[in-house]
Amino acid sequence: MPNTLYLDANATTRVLPEAQEAAARAMGEHYGNPSSSHSCGLVAKEVLEHTRSAAREVLGVVDGQIAFTSGATEGIQTAVLSALCAARQSKAGHLLVYGATEHKAVPQALAHWNAVLGLGFELRALPVDAQGQHDLQLLAAWLPETALLCTMAANNETGVVSDLAGIEAQLRQRGDKALWLVDGVQALGKLDMHLQATRIDYAVFSGHKLYAPKGVGLLYVRRGAPFTPLLAGGQEDGMRGGTENVPGIAALGAVLQALLRGDTFAPAETLRAYRDRLEQSLRAAVPSIVFNAPLENSLPTTLNFSVPGLAGKTLLDMFDAAGLRLSAGSACNSANSAGSHVLTAMGLGSERTGSAVRLSIGALTTALQIEQACAAIARCAAALPREPVAPSNIPLVAGAAPTLLWCELKEFLAQHPQAQLVDLRETCEQEVAVVPNGGCSAVSAPMSSLDRLAPQWLRETPSQPRVLVCRSGKRSQQAALWLQSLGLKQTWHLHGGLALRPASWP
Ligand code: PLP
Numbered sequence: 001m002p003n004t005l006y007l008d009a010n011a012t013t014r015v016l017p018e019a020q021e022a023a024a025r026a027m028g029e030h031y032g033n034p035s036s037s038h039s040c041g042l043v044a045k046e047v048l049e050h051t052r053s054a055a056r057e058v059l060g061v062v063d064g065q066i067a068f069t070s071g072a073t074e075g076i077q078t079a080v081l082s083a084l085c086a087a088r089q090s091k092a093g094h095l096l097v098y099g100a101t102e103h104k105a106v107p108q109a110l111a112h113w114n115a116v117l118g119l120g121f122e123l124r125a126l127p128v129d130a131q132g133q134h135d136l137q138l139l140a141a142w143l144p145e146t147a148l149l150c151t152m153a154a155n156n157e158t159g160v161v162s163d164l165a166g167i168e169a170q171l172r173q174r175g176d177k178a179l180w181l182v183d184g185v186q187a188l189g190k191l192d193m194h195l196q197a198t199r200i201d202y203a204v205f206s207g208h209k210l211y212a213p214k215g216v217g218l219l220y221v222r223r224g225a226p227f228t229p230l231l232a233g234g235q236e237d238g239m240r241g242g243t244e245n246v247p248g249i250a251a252l253g254a255v256l257q258a259l260l261r262g263d264t265f266a267p268a269e270t271l272r273a274y275r276d277r278l279e280q281s282l283r284a285a286v287p288s289i290v291f292n293a294p295l296e297n298s299l300p301t302t303l304n305f306s307v308p309g310l311a312g313k314t315l316l317d318m319f320d321a322a323g324l325r326l327s328a329g330s331a332c333n334s335a336n337s338a339g340s341h342v343l344t345a346m347g348l349g350s351e352r353t354g355s356a357v358r359l360s361i362g363a364l365t366t367a368l369q370i371e372q373a374c375a376a377i378a379r380c381a382a383a384l385p386r387e388p389v390a391p392s393n394i395p396l397v398a399g400a401a402p403t404l405l406w407c408e409l410k411e412f413l414a415q416h417p418q419a420q421l422v423d424l425r426e427t428c429e430q431e432v433a434v435v436p437n438g439g440c441s442a443v444s445a446p447m448s449s450l451d452r453l454a455p456q457w458l459r460e461t462p463s464q465p466r467v468l469v470c471r472s473g474k475r476s477q478q479a480a481l482w483l484q485s486l487g488l489k490q491t492w493h494l495h496g497g498l499a500l501r502p503a504s505w506p
Contacts, residue, residue, distance in 0.1 A: 284378075
């Protein structure tokens with residue numbers, strides 16, 4: 001099977017080795033409770049303050065406050081709660097305005113706290129143009145009635161960088177009462193930020209998008225901005241109750257220090273060159289490809305593209321077979337079959353939104369990995385189906401399919417020497433990587449043609465033991481239930497598919 005090349009850094013990243021070490025030190029040595037007054041507590045407290053001062057430096061914060069959170073979603077909730085509690089008192093305006101391409105956590109937090117607090121404010125999505133830029137004229141018209149404005153610094157699906165200076169100019173002219181929340185998740189480490197010099201009231205960041213672990217984030221609150229804690233309890237100067245996640249914060253500190261030193265992460269020009277190389281290799285491999293956001297105004301790490309006529313799922317399954325881990329838009333929406341709300345907001349039709357794929361690299365990516373990715377893209381291009389893969393006609397059958405785990409497979413094959421491993425992946429996936437069959441016989445039966453194969457199996461080999469395998473175990477489960485319902489009782493499915501294949505499997 002091919003090497004894994006992780007190209008989904010906007011979803012999450014691995015943890016920087018020195019951040020892992022910092023977390024391990026915090027767990028093994030600096031394990032005190034930062035609120036304890038004895039020396040162990042003081043040492044743990046020092047870990048927090050070390051990270052906080054690095055965060056101040058990276059974010060350009062002088063007298064505003066920085067609190068540690070569990071991630072950006074918590075930061076968003078806290079900022080929204082704070083702003084809405086203040087707006088309830090001040091009657092500043094009745095509009096809650098958010099960019100139409102915001103991460104879903106933002107409109108959902110607005111709707112949630114608006115309902116919980118019984119405010120009855122009106123939520124309005126600020127449209128964006130075909131380039132993903134906010135409509136500043138409409139913003140200007142709405143601002144006098146706006147209590148809270150939420151805009152992201154850079155978009156997680158397209159990489160489009162917002163015109164925060166333009167938004168700020170409108171706020172200064174017409175929105176003196178509005179509070180302003182900026183989601184800086186995708187900008188951290190990629191764009192320069194001098195929060196203190198801006199009109200931003202709240203800004204949120206997440207560690208796991210930048211080589212720190214999941215479960216740690218930052219919330220910036222401008223000096224004098226209203227604040228209501230989401231978690232009462234006293235820690236973090238009363239801003240966020242609960243014993244701090246010292247290992248996560250220590251790891252984030254190591255990442256921030258690396259950013260400040262400038263010797264660990266690739267600079268923006270290098271990342272841009274990598275992205276451009278990937279873009280060229282995609283264009284060469286798939287001439288009909290279209291890119292869904294302008295590259296000149298995007299993060300140097302993100303590409304979003306569609307191949308008209310091919311479903312995003314077909315592309316992703318094929319890329320995955322080639323070892324390339326990409327995604328369809330945001331990870332949080334990947335279970336959602338509706339097209340991307342971000343691309344829809346940019347005016348793209350269902351053909352583009354339904355086939356959109358996001359490729360995002362991180363600042364630890366190497367030139368070698370880019371070359372390997374380009375080679376894998378070329379392999380995929382050779383296997384690209386000429387026509388859309390027909391959707392499977394197999395009906396959904398309820399129940400639990402007979403399931404095998406990878407650790408049981410060897411023994412199963414020893415007990416059933418005639419068993420066949422049935423590869424349900426589509427031809428394009430099979431062409432870029434074969435399933436290692438562990439010595440047993442293997443057959444190809446793409447899911448889209450299973451309805452034609454099954455009657456033949458039923459006629460000719462009804463008691464043939466078959467183990468169905470696919471990429472994730474989803475197709476194999478559905479197919480096993482259906483084949484069982486037809487009477488092919490000797491059918492099993494392999495739980496977790498190729499994704500859970502142990503490295504030790506032949
Ligand atoms: N905002 C943006 C732009 C994101 O990309 C994400 C992560 O998916 C979030 C917010 C949520 O971040 P977290 O996972 O730290 O809660």
